Amino acid sequence: MNVFRLAGDMTHLLSIIILLLKIRATKSCTGISLKTQELYVIVFLTRYLDLFTKYISFYNTTMKLVFLGTSISIVWYMRYHKVVKQTYNKDQDTFRHYFLAIPCFLLALLIHHEFTVIEVLWTFSIYLEAVAILPQLVLLQRSRNIDNLTGNYVFLLGAYRALYLVNWVYRYFTENHLVRWIPWLSGLVQTTLYADFFYYYIKSWKNNEKLQLPA
Amino acid sequence: RGQPQSHDEL
Secondary structure (H helix, E strand, O other), X not given: OOHHHHHHHHHHHHHXXXXXXXXXXXXXXXXXXXXXXXXXXXXXXXHOHHHOOOOOOHHHHHHHHHHHHHHHHHHHHHHHOOOHHHHOOOOOOOOOOHHHHHHHHHHHHHOOOOOOHHHHHHHHHHHHHHHOOHHHHHHHHHOOOOOHHHHHHHHHHHHHHHHHHHHHHHXXXXXXXXXXXXXXXXXXXXXXXXXXXXXXXXXXXXXXOOOOOOO | OOOOOOXXXX
C-alpha cells in the first residue's frame, strides 16, 4: 500500500459518501444517472468475486464490502425508494449502457492475463469501469443546472482513478518494474474521459460560478 | 502473458 493508492481509495470512498449523503439528505437523485450506478454495481460484483476466497488484508476486505454495499444501496434508493425514485430524470438518462457492457465483455474474452472465469470477469470489470461514467457525463450535459454535490461527486470519482495512475507509476518503479497493461491503459482511458469535465469544473470553481457543461 | 495477477487493489 502506498500513499497514492490510499489517497485514491479515500477519494473514491468520499465520492460515494457524498452521493449517498445527497440522496439521503435531499431525498433526491436529480442529475444522477441510474445507468452509471448500475454499471458500478456490475463493476464491483465482477471485480470482487474472490472476496471470500482470497484474503488480502482487513482493509481490502472491508473496503470491498463498503463499495459493494454503498453502490447497491444507491441503486436501491434510485429504483425503489418511494420519494427518491420520483426525482430520477428517467427521460434524460437514456444512455444504452448495455452497448457499453457487451463490447467490454467481448474485449475481456479476447484480451486478458489468463483465461479463467475470475480473471476474465476481473478484466471485464476493469474495462467496464473505464466507460461506466459515460451515461453520467451525458446526463450532466443535458441537465440545465448541476448542483454542487453532483459536481463534487463526479470530480472525486474522476480524481480517484487519476491517483491510481500515480500509484501504478510508483509501484512500477518500486516493485521491480512489474507491468500491468490492462488496468494502466483502462485507467488512462477512464481518466481521459473526465478531461473536459475537469476543465469546466475547475473553471467554475475558479470563477466562482455555477458548473455548466456545454451541450 | 500468463502472469497470474495478484489483484491486491480495489
